[in-house]
Amino acid sequence: MSSFESFGLNRRVLQAIHDMGFEEPSPIQAACIPVVLEGRDVIGQAQTGTGKTAAFGIPLVERVSTEPRVQAIVLTPTRELAIQVAGEIRKIAKYKRVRSVPIYGGQSIVHQIRALKQGVQIVIGTPGRVLDHIHRGTLSLSDVRMVVLDEADEMLDMGFIDDIEAILRETPSDRQTMLFSATFPNEVKRLALRYMRDPQHITVNRGEVTVPQIDQVCYKVLERNKLDSLCRIVDSEDIQLGIIFCRTKRGVDDLVEALLARGYLADGLHGDLSQAQRDRVMRKFRKNEIELLVATDVAARGLDVDDVTHVINYDVPQDPESYVHRIGRTGRAGKRGLAITLVTPREYKLLKQIEREIKQKITVREVPSLEDVAERQAEMWRSKIVDVIREGGLAPYRAILSALVDEHDPIDIASALLKLASSGDGNRTESDEYDFGDTGARPGMVRFFVNVGRTSRMSPQDFVRAISEEAGVPGDAVGRIDMFEKFTFIEVEEESAPFVYEALRQSRINGTRVNLEPAKPRSSRR
Ligand SMILES: Nc1ncnc2c1ncn2[C@@H]1O[C@H](COP(=O)(O)OP(=O)(O)OP(=O)(O)O)[C@@H](O)[C@H]1O
Numbered sequence: 416m417s418s419f420e421s422f423g424l425n426r427r428v429l430q431a432i433h434d435m436g437f438e439e440p441s442p443i444q445a446a447c448i449p450v451v452l453e454g455r456d457v458i459g460q461a462q463t464g465t466g467k468t469a470a471f472g473i474p475l476v477e478r479v480s481t482e483p484r485v486q487a488i489v490l491t492p493t494r495e496l497a498i499q500v501a502g503e504i505r506k507i508a509k510y511k512r513v514r515s516v517p518i519y520g521g522q523s524i525v526h527q528i529r530a531l532k533q534g535v536q537i538v539i540g541t542p543g544r545v546l547d548h549i550h551r552g553t554l555s556l557s558d559v560r561m562v563v564l565d566e567a568d569e570m571l572d573m574g575f576i577d578d579i580e581a582i583l584r585e586t587p588s589d590r591q592t593m594l595f596s597a598t599f600p601n602e603v604k605r606l607a608l609r610y611m612r613d614p615q616h617i618t619v620n621r622g623e624v625t626v627p628q629i630d631q632v633c634y635k636v637l638e639r640n641k642l643d644s645l646c647r648i649v650d651s652e653d654i655q656l657g658i659i660f661c662r663t664k665r666g667v668d669d670l671v672e673a674l675l676a677r678g679y680l681a682d683g684l685h686g687d688l689s690q691a692q693r694d695r696v697m698r699k700f701r702k703n704e705i706e707l708l709v710a711t712d713v714a715a716r717g718l719d720v721d722d723v724t725h726v727i728n729y730d731v732p733q734d735p736e737s738y739v740h741r742i743g744r745t746g747r748a749g750k751r752g753l754a755i756t757l758v759t760p761r762e763y764k765l766l767k768q769i770e771r772e773i774k775q776k777i778t779v780r781e782v783p784s785l786e787d788v789a790e791r792q793a794e795m796w797r798s799k800i801v802d803v804i805r806e807g808g809l810a811p812y813r814a815i816l817s818a819l820v821d822e823h824d825p826i827d828i829a830s831a832l833l834k835l836a837s838s839g840d841g842n843r844t845e846s847d848e849y850d851f852g853d854t855g856a857r858p859g860m861v862r863f864f865v866n867v868g869r870t871s872r873m874s875p876q877d878f879v880r881a882i883s884e885e886a887g888v889p890g891d892a893v894g895r896i897d898m899f900e901k902f903t904f905i906e907v908e909e910e911s912a913p914f915v916y917e918a919l920r921q922s923r924i925n926g927t928r929v930n931l932e933p934a935k936p937r938s939s940r941r
């Protein structure tokens with residue numbers, strides 16, 4: 416087994432690694448660090464969360480001189496990743512007089528220019544912004560000796576390849592080039608050879624692209640029940656931090672809104688948000704101030720957040736690589752994680768294909784019933800209570816309760832406390848959600864009061880068609896419409912009511928946000 420000492424690193428770098436709490440090199444680090452220190456080109460492939468950042472970060476910091484010239488550049492596909500990698504490199508360089516800066520779109524360019532002027536040795540950036548600086552003459556890569564493409568397969572893909580080539584042209588041709596990723600489709604490996612000189616291929620994953628600490632399961636769901644199924648699954652899991660991936664930005668926004676409405680601590684991350692918003696969301700997530708991060712694939716690659724216990728694919732990812740990187744946000748640095756994929760009948764083939772490509776069995780699970788959810792929550796409470804008892808330190812609480820014990824049954828007291836403690840979750844379950852009560856409708860029907868804004872220009876027939884299509888219910892399940900200026904009463908068959916309710920709550924009709932409440936029966940209105 417190798418040690419960091421055995422690499423002959425500068426003692427300042429060793430001290431910094433020690434401060435980071437790294438005791439021994441991970442396999443990819445053990446294999447890469449000596450080769451990178453020799454100056455060789457490297458294609459490094461290792462599973463998600465196994466320490467690729469330090470595998471290039473350590474030799475980078477070791478090899479740059481303290482002269483104030485940019486000697487190394489790391490390119491990443493997203494801004495968040497640039498910030499994170501810069502943070503890790505800064506930690507490694509803590510005791511060495513080496514400066515590093517992240518440069519990425521969305522942040523003030525003036526601020527970055529000022530930082531660059533101070534003389535930095537290592538730049539970590541997103542391609543677009545790096546090119547921008549090159550064109551402005553505020554960044555010169557003529558002294559660069561080392562180039563790293565983190566998430567290299569993504570960087571050499573359509574969206575980035577032109578920028579990458581343009582950047583590489585700015586660097587000396589005898590530079591050292593390093594590519595890292597958990598996935599390297601063969602065509603990317605072939606393409607990569609064009610930019611490299613006799614690279615050493617270093618692969619440490621023993622034929623498995625995903626780490627064994629991540630359990631992989633899927634739930635078969637129906638499109639129209641997806642949100643409900645998601646909530647039941649979330650409620651039946653003990654989630655510390657979770658990331659939910661959606662295919663589209665709109666999907667992210669809608670899901671965040673729906674989750675917030677149901678009392679979950681959620682927030683969204685995607686490319687249409689301002690950088691300030693993106694930063695705020697990431698900060699909150701890293702500080703555990705939100706429980707569920709809902710994101711597009713912008714969060715799929717490289718992000719390393721401690722204690723992400725669950726990754727949920729709300730939509731099946733488009734390709735195996737995306738799946739591997741998404742689920743790799745959990746199960747990092749040896750910890751365990753659970754990857755959950757919701758799969759609709761239409762997506763099932765796609766998931767099977769992913770399963771084949773990653774050579775992993777994805778276990779099919781049944782969406783828990785409400786009783787299952789209740790039982791699992793009870794189980795979670797039981798195990799939390801046992802943990803707290805084991806931890807001890809209960810003396811002050813015993814003092815408070817001892818007076819009560821004289822008059823009340825201890826089980827009653829404990830039950831009351833549990834009721835208090837769990838009431839925060841009370842607004843989540845769908846039995847509450849869908850108990851519309853007496854809405855003053857005819858028997859077997861539920862009446863909704865809909866604020867449709869401008870939509871009221873639709874004819875009642877069009878409106879019924881739009882609603883039933885949105886909800887995926889038969890057209891004749893919705894009926895009896897009274898349309899006023901901006902408000903509409905509709906009556907819906909009881910069976911279809913939850914679907915209509917969900918569809919309307921989350922969607923727009925004719926471009927207008929629908930504001931919907933179950934109607935109050937006349938008797939309860941003054
Ligand atoms: N030698 C080590 N000992 C202990 N922890 C480590 C070691 N190396 C890295 N780590 C920690 O492991 C976590 C994952 O590392 P990193 O983000 O570099 O993974 P990665 O291989 O780049 O994953 P991805 O493919 O998702 O980008 C980080 O929190 C990092 O600090």
Ligand SMILES: [Mg+2]
Nearest residue numbers: 467468565717
């Ligand atoms: Mg990484």
